[in-house]
Amino acid sequence: MKSSRSEAQTAAVWGRKGGRWGLLLLGAAVVQGIYLAASAATHAVGYPLDDAWIHQTFARSLAQRGEWAFLPGTVSGGSTSPLWTLLLVPGQFVPGAAWAWTQILGGLCLFLTAWMGQLWYDRLAQIEGESRRGVPWVGLFLILEWHLSWAAASGMETLLYAGLILALFASLTRAEPNWIWLGAAVGVGVWIRPDALTLLGPVGLVLLGMGGQRRALLKRMLAVGIGFGAVFALYLGFNLLTAGSIWPNTFYAKQAEYASLLAQPYAGRLLQMAAMPWVGAGLLLLAGAAYALVRWKQRQWVVLAGMIWWLGYTGLYAWRLPVVYQHARYLIPAMPVIWTVGFWGMRALGRRIETNVAKFSLARFAWGALTAGVLLGFVVLGARSYAEDVAIIETEMVDTALWLRASTDADALIAVHDIGAVGYFSERRILDLAGLVTPELIPFLRDEERLRTYLDDQQVDYLVVFPDWYESLENGKEVVYRSQGIYAPKAGGENMAVYRWR
Numbered sequence: 001m002k003s004s005r006s007e008a009q010t011a012a013v014w015g016r017k018g019g020r021w022g023l024l025l026l027g028a029a030v031v032q033g034i035y036l037a038a039s040a041a042t043h044a045v046g047y048p049l050d051d052a053w054i055h056q057t058f059a060r061s062l063a064q065r066g067e068w069a070f071l072p073g074t075v076s077g078g079s080t081s082p083l084w085t086l087l088l089v090p091g092q093f094v095p096g097a098a099w100a101w102t103q104i105l106g107g108l109c110l111f112l113t114a115w116m117g118q119l120w121y122d123r124l125a126q127i128e129g130e131s132r133r134g135v136p137w138v139g140l141f142l143i144l145e146w147h148l149s150w151a152a153a154s155g156m157e158t159l160l161y162a163g164l165i166l167a168l169f170a171s172l173t174r175a176e177p178n179w180i181w182l183g184a185a186v187g188v189g190v191w192i193r194p195d196a197l198t199l200l201g202p203v204g205l206v207l208l209g210m211g212g213q214r215r216a217l218l219k220r221m222l223a224v225g226i227g228f229g230a231v232f233a234l235y236l237g238f239n240l241l242t243a244g245s246i247w248p249n250t251f252y253a254k255q256a257e258y259a260s261l262l263a264q265p266y267a268g269r270l271l272q273m274a275a276m277p278w279v280g281a282g283l284l285l286l287a288g289a290a291y292a293l294v295r296w297k298q299r300q301w302v303v304l305a306g307m308i309w310w311l312g313y314t315g316l317y318a319w320r321l322p323v324v325y326q327h328a329r330y331l332i333p334a335m336p337v338i339w340t341v342g343f344w345g346m347r348a349l350g351r352r353i354e355t356n357v358a359k360f361s362l363a364r365f366a367w368g369a370l371t372a373g374v375l376l377g378f379v380v381l382g383a384r385s386y387a388e389d390v391a392i393i394e395t396e397m398v399d400t401a402l403w404l405r406a407s408t409d410a411d412a413l414i415a416v417h418d419i420g421a422v423g424y425f426s427e428r429r430i431l432d433l434a435g436l437v438t439p440e441l442i443p444f445l446r447d448e449e450r451l452r453t454y455l456d457d458q459q460v461d462y463l464v465v466f467p468d469w470y471e472s473l474e475n476g477k478e479v480v481y482r483s484q485g486i487y488a489p490k491a492g493g494e495n496m497a498v499y500r501w502r
Helices: 002-014 019-042 051-065 082-092 098-127 137-144 146-152 158-172 179-192 194-209 214-242 249-257 259-263 266-274 281-295 298-320 332-352 357-407 419-426 439-444 448-457
Strands: 069-071 413-416 429-432 462-465 478-482 497-500
Touching (some): 019 146, 069 429, 098 146, 098 158, 098 298, 146 158, 146 332, 179 194, 281 298, 357 462, 357 478, 413 419
């Protein structure tokens, strides 16, 4: 009786308007602050990915010249996430504010992800006849989970996408979703990342699973099509104008760049990628996810849809882009789906032993304590990893870009594989060896003989690469600058080098 009264009091406290969401907002700010402080203490603040500087360069071009361009005067489809780039533009209007504005957006997206994950869990609990009040444990888990904390401070669109995905699943859990809104949400998602197109799958599965008369089914399908089609058509038009194709350049460039990985057996690639969400506290939700898979009910089609989508999304990347570097950043947006389902499954699993109050209380306490300990432990490990990632970008890409700006002619043509920081800071003409803003290179990205001929034909002045990235492209070329960063070699890599090409 005392336990029930205590739980009721807790629910009353956290059921107050704004209390739960205020806690999540505070938690997101604190965790992001820890990551940024670790970065500042290690070397400097910045971004852990060179790609973040690509978004900043596009945003600066839009703010200063009204151009959707990486290189001045050249319209380009090199931004994978047009919506994220647009959100970054306000930070470019105030000198020196771009990094701070980006981190504010990242923190808000971490909060959004936690909020939507908690909302989805609450609605699943409501179907089971449980209270939607109480401490927002799911949201707190998502804030503390190191993949998401790292992504929040990365300067990338990752958590904007994750928050939209969870919002879509939360909406699908309603008794009668707004199908036009859901279709439009998928369309908006494609403006964040092209792979959001896969979200039509769970929308369709839940729609069919709800049953009903054929006329009602067709009406729902039409609503989804109208909502999605209206937004998606604009996206296709935008790509045709900027990239000359229906997909951005990055869609083709990344697949061409890592095509060699497809030689590995598909089963091995899939297993490796499917293991990524369980590196950390997520492992403690694995049993819940497995239990949810065998326990879903008719009104919980969304649970099955979420699990199928996560597996399909992972399988798609294993098929076309099987990379797990940078903490499996391409898979991070899908991870909160399987974790939220895992929480729901753990709660359902717990009810099986709830009849024995003593055993249930002990098991719940032990699981909660272990989860909290692992989460906090990985906050420390994740912050350290984030700080080292930022230090590598700052001492390699940013350092090299600043040297190029200070030591090369203003009209020099630079061939570079990692274009983000070099494009943003050097203010030189860029030839992109990864094909993101030089798409004509995509057919022969890994053909070094053709690349040499192309660079000669274009009268490139300097080549900027990590020496281990190519087998022979830089052979016979003079090294005119090599960064002195200590972090890349410490992580098993090399220092970035600048070669005089001609």
